[in-house]
Amino acid sequence: MNKPLNTPSSAGVRLGGDTIEVMAMTALLIFSIVFFSLLAPGFLSATNFSSMSMQLPELGLLSLAMLVPIISGGLNLSVTFTANIAGLTTAWLVQGLLAGMGILSVPMAIMAGLVVGAAAGFLIGVIVAYVGAHPILVSLGAMIFLQGVGEFLTRGGGISGMPEVFQTIGSGNFLGVPIPMLIFLGAAAGLMYVMHFTRTGFSIYMLGSNPRATEYSGINVKRVLITVYTISGLLAGLAGMVMLARFNSVRVGHGESYLLITVLACFLAGANPFGGFGRVLPLVLGLMSLQVIASGMNLMGASQHLATAVWGAFLIIVMALRMPFIKQS
Amino acid sequence: MRNLLSRTRLGTEGVLLGIILALSIVLALTTDSFLSLQNLFDLLNNQSVNIIFAVGLVVVLIAGGIDISFAVAASVVQYVVMTLLIETLGGGSWALGIILSMLVGTLLGLFNALLIHRFRIVSIIVTIGTFNLFFGLLMYFTGGVSIYDIPDWLYYSIPLLDLPAERGSATLYFPAAVMAVMVMLTWFILARTGFGRAVYGFGSSPEAARRSGVSVWKIHAFAYGWLGLCAGVAGLMQAHIVQEVVPNALIGQELPILAAVVLGGATLGGGRGSVLGAVLGVLLLAVVQNGLNLLGVTPYAFRMIVGLIILIAITTSNLGNLLPRSTRAKNV
Numbered sequence: 001m002n003k004p005l006n007t008p009s010s011a012g013v014r015l016g017g018d019t020i021e022v023m024a025m026t027a028l029l030i031f032s033i034v035f036f037s038l039l040a041p042g043f044l045s046a047t048n049f050s051s052m053s054m055q056l057p058e059l060g061l062l063s064l065a066m067l068v069p070i071i072s073g074g075l076n077l078s079v080t081f082t083a084n085i086a087g088l089t090t091a092w093l094v095q096g097l098l099a100g101m102g103i104l105s106v107p108m109a110i111m112a113g114l115v116v117g118a119a120a121g122f123l124i125g126v127i128v129a130y131v132g133a134h135p136i137l138v139s140l141g142a143m144i145f146l147q148g149v150g151e152f153l154t155r156g157g158g159i160s161g162m163p164e165v166f167q168t169i170g171s172g173n174f175l176g177v178p179i180p181m182l183i184f185l186g187a188a189a190g191l192m193y194v195m196h197f198t199r200t201g202f203s204i205y206m207l208g209s210n211p212r213a214t215e216y217s218g219i220n221v222k223r224v225l226i227t228v229y230t231i232s233g234l235l236a237g238l239a240g241m242v243m244l245a246r247f248n249s250v251r252v253g254h255g256e257s258y259l260l261i262t263v264l265a266c267f268l269a270g271a272n273p274f275g276g277f278g279r280v281l282p283l284v285l286g287l288m289s290l291q292v293i294a295s296g297m298n299l300m301g302a303s304q305h306l307a308t309a310v311w312g313a314f315l316i317i318v319m320a321l322r323m324p325f326i327k328q329s
Numbered sequence: 330m331r332n333l334l335s336r337t338r339l340g341t342e343g344v345l346l347g348i349i350l351a352l353s354i355v356l357a358l359t360t361d362s363f364l365s366l367q368n369l370f371d372l373l374n375n376q377s378v379n380i381i382f383a384v385g386l387v388v389v390l391i392a393g394g395i396d397i398s399f400a401v402a403a404s405v406v407q408y409v410v411m412t413l414l415i416e417t418l419g420g421g422s423w424a425l426g427i428i429l430s431m432l433v434g435t436l437l438g439l440f441n442a443l444l445i446h447r448f449r450i451v452s453i454i455v456t457i458g459t460f461n462l463f464f465g466l467l468m469y470f471t472g473g474v475s476i477y478d479i480p481d482w483l484y485y486s487i488p489l490l491d492l493p494a495e496r497g498s499a500t501l502y503f504p505a506a507v508m509a510v511m512v513m514l515t516w517f518i519l520a521r522t523g524f525g526r527a528v529y530g531f532g533s534s535p536e537a538a539r540r541s542g543v544s545v546w547k548i549h550a551f552a553y554g555w556l557g558l559c560a561g562v563a564g565l566m567q568a569h570i571v572q573e574v575v576p577n578a579l580i581g582q583e584l585p586i587l588a589a590v591v592l593g594g595a596t597l598g599g600g601r602g603s604v605l606g607a608v609l610g611v612l613l614l615a616v617v618q619n620g621l622n623l624l625g626v627t628p629y630a631f632r633m634i635v636g637l638i639i640l641i642a643i644t645t646s647n648l649g650n651l652l653p654r655s656t657r658a659k660n661v
Contacts, residue, residue, distance in 0.1 A: 077584065133643045134597045136395075140588050141643055145636025152630045256581070260397065260457050273451045302469075309465025316458040320448035 021270035025285035032289050036296030043299055050178065054171070056291045057184035058246070059258050059265070060284070061239035064191055065232045066262040067283055071195070072228040073208040073275025074135030078124065080259045081146035082233050083240035086117035087250035088150060090241060091159040106165050113244075114237040120146060121233015125226035135229075150252035160249030170245030180242045185284075187238055192280040194231070204228055209276025261308075264315045265290060270322070341594030341646070345609040352616050360623040366492055366499040368619070373501060376615045377508035378567045380608055382586050383593070384515040385559025387607035390590060391519070392552035393532040393599025394445065394452035398460040399556055400583040402437040403564030405463050407574045409433050410565065411476050420480045430561035437463070438557020439550060446549040460583075467576055476574040483569050504566040511559060516604040518555075528552065533600025588639050589614050614638070 037043045062079050069076040090113030094105055120142065127138045172179045195201035203224045207214045215221050244250050269286035271278025293314075294307040356363040382399060389396045410429045414421035421429075437459075444455045487503035519525035524547075531538040531548045539545055568574050593610025595602025617638060618631050626634075 127640070127644060131644050133646075136597055137588070137591055137643050138640070140584055140591075141636055141639035143636070144585060144588060144632055145640060148631065148633025148636045152627070152633050155627075155629050260460055263453075263457050264461060267454050267457075273454055303472075305465045305468035305473075307465070308461050309463075309469060312458045312461025312463075312465060315461070316444060316448075316450070316455065319450045319454050319458070320444070323449045 021279060021282040022285065025269060025282040025289065029285050029289045029292065032292045032296065036292060036299070040296045040299035043296055048295060048299065052291050052295045053178050053181040054246070055295075056287060057178075057180035057242050058239055058255060059261060059291075060184045060287050061187055061235055061242060062255065062258050063262040063265045063283060063287055064187060064280070065235035065239065067266050067271060067278055067280065068191070068195075068204065068228050068232050068235070069135060069139075070263075070266050070271045070273070071208045071275060071278045072204050072225065073211065074128065074225075074228070075139060075263065076121070076124065076229060076232045076236075077136065077139040077259065078120065078143040078146055079232065079236040079239070079262060080255050081143050081150060081252070082117050082120045082236035083243060083255060084150050084250065084252050085120060085146050086113040086237035086240035087244040088153060088159065088252070089113045089116045090244055091162065091250045092153075094162060095159065103165075106163065110241055113241055114234060117237020117240060118230050118234040121229040121231070121236070122226060124233070125229030128229060129222035129225040139229075147252060154252055156252070158249050158251035158254075162244065162248050166245045167248060170242070170248065180246060183238065183242055187235060188280055188284050191231075191235070195280060200224070200227055205276060207275070208272075261290075261311065264311060268315055268318055342603060342606045342609060345593060345606065345613055349609060349613050349616055352613075352620060356616070356620045356623065360620070363620065363623055365495060367494045367496065368623075370490075370499045370501045370505075372612075372615055372619055373505045373508075374570075376611055377504040378563045378570065379582075379586055379589070379611045379615075380508050381511045381559050381563040381566065382582070383590050383607040383611045384512050384604050385556035385563075386586060386590050387593070387595050387602050387604060388515065388519065388528065389452070389552045389556050390595040390597065391532045391599060391602045392528050392548055393535060394549075394552060395587075395597060396441065396452065396456045396553065396556055397583050397587075398437075398441065398456040398463060399560040400579040400581070400586070401460050401463045401467070402434060402557055403560040403567065404576055404579045405437060405467050406430050406433045406561040406564040407568045408467060408471060408476070408576060410561075411479060411568065411574050414480060415476075415478070421482075423482055426480075426483060426565055427562065430565040431558045432561070434557040434559070434561020434564070435554045436557065438553040438555070438560070441557070442546075442549045442553035445553065446546050464577075464580065471576045473576055475576065479568065479573065483565075484572055486569070502570075504570060507562060507566055511562060512604060512608060515555070515559075519604060524551070529600055531599075533598075535599075585614075585635075586611070592639060592642055 033043075042048060062083065065079045065082075066076060090109045093109035093112050124135075124139055124142050127133065127142075128135050131138070169179050174182055195204065203214065203219050204227070206217070206219065207221060207224050207228075211221065214224075239255070240250075243255055247254070265287050266278060266283060267273060268290075269278070269283040271283070290311060293310060294304065297307045297310065298304065353363070362368050382403070386396060386399060410426060410433055413429060414426060418425065441452070441455055441459055444450055444459070445452050488500045489503055489506055490501040492499050517525075519528065527538065527543045528548055528551065530541075531543055531545070535545070538548075564579070567579060571578070589610040590602070590607045591597070591610070592613060593602065593606030593608070595606065614635055617635060621631055621634060622628070
């Protein structure tokens with residue numbers, strides 16, 4: 001761990017490195033907003049914007065949880081079910097063990113949920129780091145396992161009826177911005193700090209672009225990998241909390257359909273499938289564009305499914321344009 | 330232990346077969362119905378769709394790619410073929426149904442291949458894209474409505490082999506035969522033709538294969554096209570077994586099947602894997618579920634145990650990486 005790794009100047013350069021992606025994603029966002037405000041009546045209304053900012057955070061947090069492993073050259077297929085299990089833990093603690101503890105029970109249960117999410121990620125990280133199996137496989141096994149644990153604990157049902165506090169978190173506003181959106185933006189800012197301004201973040205980028213060079217440069221690759229998946233699990237756990245708060249209930253499999261869309265969002269926003277590249281800011285902007293497209297199409301009377309199809313087509317087109325510039329390792 | 334394993338050269342298939350046999354013996358001793366003809370036939374009937382998917386997917390994995398979109402493609406095939414047959418062809422027949430399913434499935438697979446080959450996009454991205462594209466369009470055009478009114482030839486199950494058993498009779502149905510044909514065909518192409526060897530070669534080192542004259546586009550077209558063909562056939566068989574077409578019935582099947590195929594020895598890096606391994610991978614998970622069922626374990630625990638088995642299998646098959654470097658070097 002040498003000092004030059006983390007000088008402010010290199011962090012600045014790396015931040016500057018995403019100018020193109022940020023510009024492309026901003027252009028996409030502006031274009032889609034203009035497009036739909038011309039075509040879809042009511043797109044520019046306050047109601048539409050508030051409903052968009054209610055829907056974005058779940059997918060957004062899950063996408064952040066997917067981004068970190070992708071930067072490290074892997075993938076975490078278990079994010080959705082990690083979120084489920086974290087949500088279940090919190091719901092179960094609030095209603096069961098901690099029910100008699102009054103107001104203190106909620107923050108404690110939320111902490112526990114986040115810890116469970118991080119622990120799930122930690123275990124995946126340990127297996128990836130020490131066994132050396134492909135992260136897709138490890139997280140796939142973990143995904144099936146976590147889904148099974150959820151099914152076993154809930155017997156296929158759900159837990160609902162959370163205390164009032166969750167409703168406030170899920171549908172409340174702070175200075176006119178929905179609280180889930182603030183949580184998402186806070187998490188994005190936090191992740192941006194970790195990825196761009198800390199030694200850990202730098203090691204993750206380095207690991208993604210060249211694992212062997214990273215190992216030779218004296219970085220503890222195993223520890224970095226474990227950190228990657230722990231961060232991923234923690235963010236997924238946060239997504240679970242937001243989902244729990246927004247729906248006032250938790251059910252295994254809720255948000256399952258987001259899984260491939262989180263990968264789609266990361267690749268769309270310039271993350272390299274071979275690792276090493278991918279930034280938080282373009283991802284946030286890209287997610288906003290995806291949300292704008294979905295909401296705009298919805299307002300125009302098209303179904304959510306057509307929006308899904310458009311997202312898929314979009315990904316293919318963007319990647320076809322981007323592929324000649326991607327470094328393959 | 331490691332020396333013993335490497336000396337006997339069991340390979341993944343051998344180990345899997347051993348585990349399946351050991352499990353079967355335990356289950357035969359602990360339950361009275363596992364070893365019945367009925368149960369074994371049911372196992373084959375129920376797994377035929379998954380096995381057809383798996384032998385298609387193993388080809389893509391051997392060629393060094395990955396495909397997430399095949400289950401959605403199968404759903405698209407079901408819908409397109411059924412609509413064509415009912416609305417324009419007046420019902421059709423088995424021959425027409427299978428040919429059409431293969432055709433539509435292959436086309437969808439070739440679409441993936443085209444994007445992967447022509448635009449050089451990584452296969453996982455392409456197939457996540459086509460997953461969303463196919464699924465979105467399917468749900469949009471069908472409105473999520475199922476087709477219950479399927480033609481008679483598809484509706485009534487066809488017994489192949491009907492043997493007397495303890496309770497009534499044990500019957501093996503038509504999808505099992507289709508599965509056997511698809512397994513044999515895939516095995517033949519991969520293991521007995523020069524082209525099959527080229528697929529392995531391409532998977533283990535694309536650049537070396539390209540330089541030695543292997544036509545890359547043929548490999549891509551074959552791998553994804555063949556998976557599409559298998560998916561089409563599997564889709565038709567699934568519709569036949571459940572006697573209806575539900576647009577999202579197969580969604581979510583892709584990842585567990587991928588896990589089963591990888592359990593059978595295929596790697597995500599390409600160049601390794603076999604048809605036998607893929608079949609055994611699916612069968613292992615099926616036997617485990619069947620056994621848990623017969624032992625009276627709650628079905629809610631199945632997936633948890635299957636997930637645990639996959640994790641353990643991944644961990645133990647890579648056990649060599651846990652050993653210190655010096656010991657590892659000796660075994661290479």
